[in-house]
Amino acid sequence: MAEVLAVEVxxxxxxxxRSAGGNTARPRYLRAGxxxxxxxxxTIPRSSRAHGRRQAHPPTExxxxxxxxxxxxxxxxxxxxxxxxxxxxxxGGERAAQIRAVxxxxxxxxxxxxxxxxxxxxAGKTTTIEICEGFRAADSGEVRVLGLDPIRDGxxxxxxxxxxxxxxxxxxxxxxxxxxxxxxxxxANPLDAGVLMERLGLAEVAGVPFRRLSGGQQQRLxxxxxxxxxxxxxxxxxxxxxxxxxxRRDTWELIxxxxxxxxxxxxxxxxxDEAERLSDQxxxxxxxRVVAAGSPAELTRGGxxxxxxxxxxxxxxxxxxxxxxxxxxxxxEGPSGHYLVQGTVDPQLLAAVTAWCASNGVLAEDLRxxxxxxxxxxxxxxGSELAS
Amino acid sequence: xxxxxTATAGAAPGTVLDLRPAPGAAPRARMLAAQTRLELTLTLRxxxxxxxxxxxxxxxxxxxxxxxxxxxxxxxQSSVDFLVPGVLALAVMSTAFTGQAxxxxxxxxxxxxxxxxxxxxxxxxxxxxxTLAVLAVEVxxxxxxxxxxxxxxxxxxxxxxxxxxxxxxxxxxxxxxxGLGLLMAGTLRAEATLAAANGVYLLLLLVGGVxxxxxxxxxxxxxxxxxxxxxxxxxxxxAVLADGSGPGAGNLLVLALWSVGALGLAxxxxxxE
Numbered sequence: 001m002a003e004v005l006a007v008e009v010x011x012x013x014x015x016x017x018r019s020a021g022g023n024t025a026r027p028r029y030l031r032a033g034x035x036x037x038x039x040x041x042x043t044i045p046r047s048s049r050a051h052g053r054r055q056a057h058p059p060t061e062x063x064x065x066x067x068x069x070x071x072x073x074x075x076x077x078x079x080x081x082x083x084x085x086x087x088x089x090x091x092g093g094e095r096a097a098q099i100r101a102v103x104x105x106x107x108x109x110x111x112x113x114x115x116x117x118x119x120x121x122x123a124g125k126t127t128t129i130e131i132c133e134g135f136r137a138a139d140s141g142e143v144r145v146l147g148l149d150p151i152r153d154g155x156x157x158x159x160x161x162x163x164x165x166x167x168x169x170x171x172x173x174x175x176x177x178x179x180x181x182x183x184x185x186x187x188a189n190p191l192d193a194g195v196l197m198e199r200l201g202l203a204e205v206a207g208v209p210f211r212r213l214s215g216g217q218q219q220r221l222x223x224x225x226x227x228x229x230x231x232x233x234x235x236x237x238x239x240x241x242x243x244x245x246x247x248r249r250d251t252w253e254l255i256x257x258x259x260x261x262x263x264x265x266x267x268x269x270x271x272x273d274e275a276e277r278l279s280d281q282x283x284x285x286x287x288x289r290v291v292a293a294g295s296p297a298e299l300t301r302g303g304x305x306x307x308x309x310x311x312x313x314x315x316x317x318x319x320x321x322x323x324x325x326x327x328x329x330x331x332x333e334g335p336s337g338h339y340l341v342q343g344t345v346d347p348q349l350l351a352a353v354t355a356w357c358a359s360n361g362v363l364a365e366d367l368r369x370x371x372x373x374x375x376x377x378x379x380x381x382x383g384s385e386l387a388s
Numbered sequence: 389x390x391x392x393x394t395a396t397a398g399a400a401p402g403t404v405l406d407l408r409p410a411p412g413a414a415p416r417a418r419m420l421a422a423q424t425r426l427e428l429t430l431t432l433r434x435x436x437x438x439x440x441x442x443x444x445x446x447x448x449x450x451x452x453x454x455x456x457x458x459x460x461x462x463x464x465q466s467s468v469d470f471l472v473p474g475v476l477a478l479a480v481m482s483t484a485f486t487g488q489a490x491x492x493x494x495x496x497x498x499x500x501x502x503x504x505x506x507x508x509x510x511x512x513x514x515x516x517x518x519t520l521a522v523l524a525v526e527v528x529x530x531x532x533x534x535x536x537x538x539x540x541x542x543x544x545x546x547x548x549x550x551x552x553x554x555x556x557x558x559x560x561x562x563x564x565x566x567g568l569g570l571l572m573a574g575t576l577r578a579e580a581t582l583a584a585a586n587g588v589y590l591l592l593l594l595v596g597g598v599x600x601x602x603x604x605x606x607x608x609x610x611x612x613x614x615x616x617x618x619x620x621x622x623x624x625x626x627a628v629l630a631d632g633s634g635p636g637a638g639n640l641l642v643l644a645l646w647s648v649g650a651l652g653l654a655x656x657x658x659x660x661e
Contacts, residue, residue, distance in 0.1 A: 133506055135661070159508040160411040169503030172494060173430045185422035186507045188412030191405055199405060229507070230410040261407035 005144070006233050006264040007109040007132055012141035014102040014127050014288075101127040102138075103288030109281070114255065114265040116275035118374075119285035120382055125268040126166060128285070129235050132266070133163050146233060159187065162231035164222045166238050170210040176221050177206035180228060187229030196224050200250055215242040223251060227258065234258065236267040240274060252278060272374045282374065286382040300372050306345035307372070308353060310364040311338055324356040325349060345369055413508035423509070423517025428524050430491070437487045440589075441525060445479045446536055452599055453540045472537040472544070473625035474598035476554075477561065479529040481596070481618055484522050484562045486589045489569035492518070493581030496573060501660045511660075515570075522562060530558075545632030553628045553635045560643040561621040567650025568617075574658030592618040597626075614638075617646045 102124040109115045117125050130136050131143055134150035134157065143150055148157050170179045180197060184190035197203050200220045205213060213221065219242060226234050239255070240248045255278055258265055269275055275282050276296045284292040284299075292299055314336045321341075322331050329343030341353060350369065357364045413419075431437050453468045495501055504514055534542075544550070568588075572581050593599070595609060596618025602610050613619045624639035 135502065135506070155508075155510070158506060159413040160409075161506075163503070163506040165499060165503055165506075168499030170498065171426070171430055171500050172498050173433055174426065178426060178429070182422055182426050183507055186414050186419050186509045188414050189410040191407070195405055225503070227407065230407065232409040232411055257405070258407050261409070263407060263409055 116279035124288040162226035162234035164226035310367040427521035477622035484565035489585040492573035493578040497578035564646035571654040
């Protein structure tokens with residue numbers, strides 16, 4: 001297949017190593033550049049958690065199972081979601097942790113497509129994106145962006161690639177319009193800053209300093225900065241985090257229009273509906289690895305897997321029901337009176353279930369066939385709910 | 389704005405965005421002009437930086453010229469003749485070092501430098517823009533301080549050559565202080581930079597020969613002070629503007645060494661994120 005690739009990542013590995021007492025503390029307002037937000041399910045070894053508690057940043061500690069707002073990460077804390085953490089004691093007694101933020105990740109993005117990188121907090125999404133953007137060097141693995149090396153060929157790539165950081169990236173005292181015009185002035189054929197701001201609902205706040213913009217306005221300004229230079233490829237790190245309904249709609253429309261205009265889009269997100277609606281390809285990342293990749297339809301179809309639900313009197317013998325169904329079908333009651341049958345849902349299975357009910361004098365109410373959603377796939381693959 | 393407005397925005401006349409890729413870096417001159425303009429605008433917009441770079445130096449000049457609290461009144465010079473060169477040195481320090489360190493430190497922590505690193509802007513132009521903005525602020529400072537000085541009866545010595553020496557000293561001082569400021573901003577956290585830059589400012593104000601002569605310091609402190617860039621700059625400017633002599637090879641050497649050392653270290657150690 002001679003498909004042209006906009007991004008090609010092979011066996012990427014990135015390990016962060018930080019000392020616990022070191023100078024790694026970051027101002028809280030700095031969300032940009034943090035590898036991934038901390039928090040999420042408690043899949044971290046106990047010992048590492050203990051290390052985390054001993055650090056000098058108690059306010060940024062995340063309670064177990066408590067999902068923080070996206071990006072409220074702190075570099076100093078090692079309490080990170082689903083990353084692999086290995087506590088270590090360095091010579092001199094100094095504590096350090098090795099975090100395999102990205103652990104053998106591979107993905108490819110074809111030109112002109114929209115790819116959503118989906119994963120829980122701490123999965124390695126931002127680290128992967130930032131390596132593609134040339135902000136960080138990989139520890140091993142191969143990265144090609146538009147056929148070039150993001151760091152070595154950075155000067156050639158920068159005009160061609162638009163970047164939206166997770167947050168920040170603007171002079172705190174600059175007005176929204178000034179900031180966008182500054183970035184526009186770095187490019188040869190920029191979009192009209194005024195029209196772009198109008199389009200993203202920023203026209204009224206063009207004269208407002210960055211630090212007085214709402215979170216959603218900052219996000220939209222950051223998106224505008226990513227596209228104003230008319231790039232071939234844009235990396236959008238959580239473009240709709242913190243946006244209201246209208247902001248999300250504006251952002252989605254712009255992304256769809258980018259795609260129609262031939263721009264390749266790579267975005268990270270927590271939002272299933274966003275991934276499902278926008279992307280040609282969804283890449284599900286967990287613990288620094290790709291656990292599934294494909295179109296939303298491919299992922300949810302997943303070999304025609306599906307499920308059947310119905311209500312019936314409490315206490316049906318599910319074991320006997322399953323005997324009447326094809327091999328590989330599973331089922332259970334729960335909550336009581338609600339029955340779930342999972343397997344290859346086809347007309348035969350449906351007929352077999354209703355026939356069994358009929359022969360046992362059971363009226364199956366609310367019988368329905370359910371497609372797996374992207375969320376089901378995600379939970380199955382990562383064992384975690386999405387924090388958003 | 390209503391939902392209908394944005395839904396049709398793409399089709400409305402005058403608001404069509406051509407998003408088709410047309411990548412390219414702008415000409416370097418345009419980037420430099422844009423960076424310089426914004427840096428300068430932001431500096432002049434920050435109240436604390438105006439206070440630091442204009443109000444404090446002018447205030448010191450007016451106050452100490454009018455009030456005989458300092459030992460300068462015992463020298464043969466008039467206060468204002470002694471003060472103007474020192475306050476000029478302070479002005480250079482406040483802009484190139486203190487103001488620049490604090491602003492750059494916060495830009496770094498807000499991810500500005502990181503974001504600009506992803507745009508086609510070369511780092512050399514980013515730094516050139518900062519430097520031009522610093523020089524522009526210095527021009528404003530010098531004009532105002534010289535005007536206030538004349539109003540207070542300043543009577544500079546020297547000739548056209550003195551003006552040349554003064555410009556050379558100011559440029560060397562700017563290089564040294566910029567190097568120190570960027571070194572601090574590029575290695576410390578923003579809050580630490582804020583504290584340290586203000587602390588160093590005060591220290592150099594006191595032992596930099598700005599408002600009273602180095603002769604007043606105890607011997608060991610004087611030796612240390614004379615090796616500091618503020619003292620070298622104020623002493624050099626005083627030699628040129630008050631005495632009408634050359635700037636002194638020692639002063640030029642001290643400033644040159646600080647420039648090379650600080651800029652060199654900043655270039656090696658500066659972390660953009």
